[in-house]
Amino acid sequence: MAWTVALSNLVLAVFGFTLITGLPANLLAFYTFFQKVRQRCTPMDVLLLSLTISDLIFLFFLPFRMVEAANMKWTLPYFLCPLSGFIFYSTIYNSTFHLTAISVERYLGVAFPIKYKLKRNPRNAVIASVIFWLLSMAHCSIVYIIQYYDISNPNYTSPYKRDTCYEEFSKEQLDILLPVRLELFAVLFLIPFLICCFCYIRFIHILSNLPNINAKKRYRAIGMALGTLLVFIVCFLPYNVSHVVGYVANRSPDWRVYALLTSTFNACLDPFIFYFSSSALRGTFKNILQKLSRQLFQPCCRSALYCPLLNCLSTEEKTPSTTDSSL
Template sequence: MQFSIYGFTLITGLPANVLAFYTFLQKIRQRSTPIDVLLLSLTISDLIFLFFLPFRMVEAANMKWTLPYFLCPLSGFIFYSTIYNSTFHLTAISVERYLGVAFPIKYKLKCNPRNAVIASVIFWVISMVHCSIVYIMQYHDHSNPNFTDPSKRNTCYEEFSTEQLKILLPVRLELFAVLFVTPFLICCFCYIKFIHILSNLPNINAKKRYRAIGMALGTLLVFIICFMPYNISHVVGYVGNYSPDWRVYALLTSTFNACLDPFIFYFSSSALRGTFKNVFQELSRRLHMPCCRSPLYCPLLNCSSTEEKTQSTTDSSL
């Protein structure tokens, strides 16, 4: 199951995020806004996550860690850092959206892409500093005679000694409070107010209103479906003074975030909607081109009859 979910996330998330990265990069080069900067930073975070996802797929396929062991803490560090980095960026986007509709004049006067760049850097630093606990745990307790050398293990970030849990469990509780609950509450406040304001605006286009509400609800669902199960395991582990075995399965929902983010971007960025539309139109055009070029496909799609009608019309006009 783990391999299938990782594979689905990689297959769907990689092309969508590549398109999003290209779109936001081009938009920033032309005329950047704080939202564009945050979306680009979040897309980069998702792409880094997807780049390291194959390491997890190899582990899931072999049911144990068979890669060089230095990749274990590295992949775990990137894995968890990008997940929590996403919560910060999604929250910042919700704040931007709320300020844009609640205080439109002040927002336009004071919004500056540079502030979004600074915020993105801060988000990256905070998430990476917190998730450095992965490195600490993997190489902690060397003085213990019962400590197994990391390079001789066949598991990755799953087995912990009592001494390690004394450090790890409080840190996980802090991750739950600081990197999940706080951003989630801010996001809820901003999007509830955002939806309330949009619902009371009489002159806004209905299509734009529904699209904006869909983006807000989609973001809240990502928090609930993707981030909440894994973060609840932190609380359960702290209360029970152990590391729950089901954390592995709770973490699977967090991987979906990488393929769901571009669809949230779709609601919040007209540029990305245009890119997706152009790509789908081009794919549709290319799928029909072989038929009209090769007579072998004509009996299947009636291309021959279409060409004959076109030829007869041309002849009659001549």
């Protein structure tokens, strides 16, 4: 891949947008799910917390890639190259596992509500999350293997003398890397995607046929299901298709960098899935909005006489609604 000014600006724009929007949203989600797990833990809360931690780790390492894009070459200490790549790819595939597990959890809860409720255990979600982390990291350790493979060959340029990161592979490296990428496509993307499609299609079908469920809850659950499938298609499909194309063409496609950009959007799209999946996150988000609205209006309104909106807000706080009194 040859860096250009246009490509550098595009990468910086996508990474910057992901970092600015994804970091505060995931920090809010982390705080919410951490408090929820401490108080009353459910398998869904464990999965959402683990996925949030994965997204936060991804976002914390994203600035290293932004520095590379800004300089249009790798200028940081070289040990950060395989480390940032390892984290970058591992968290992407870790997300596919967690989103699939969430789809299974949702489907079983709707298809077998009583039977599954009696057997669900947060400990199983913890074990599953650990397995997801280990599988994704084990597969993506190929980044370290390839970066230092054949380093003793006299015709091979040492990575420490290069200004590129995880690029310019030799034929010997591609012979190892391309089959592994094909396995990543099959094991870490295709199988989870098919499971996710089955679970959410059945989930939507069952919800559509339930007569007594609240319409708002039904639409919110269907939105969560469609949003997850959209994340798979938009964020993960292009990049994983490049694995298949590269294996068939026996080379690393030049457009992989563009396909990889869509994968970064996952870190800022996941919080929207969290919003539909967790009532606790929706409550935290609404509380923050209310506090922000009060702070914004108070400096402008020194008294309720000159601020009808603040007067209305204070009246609502003093007067309990019928909904609150019924609870």
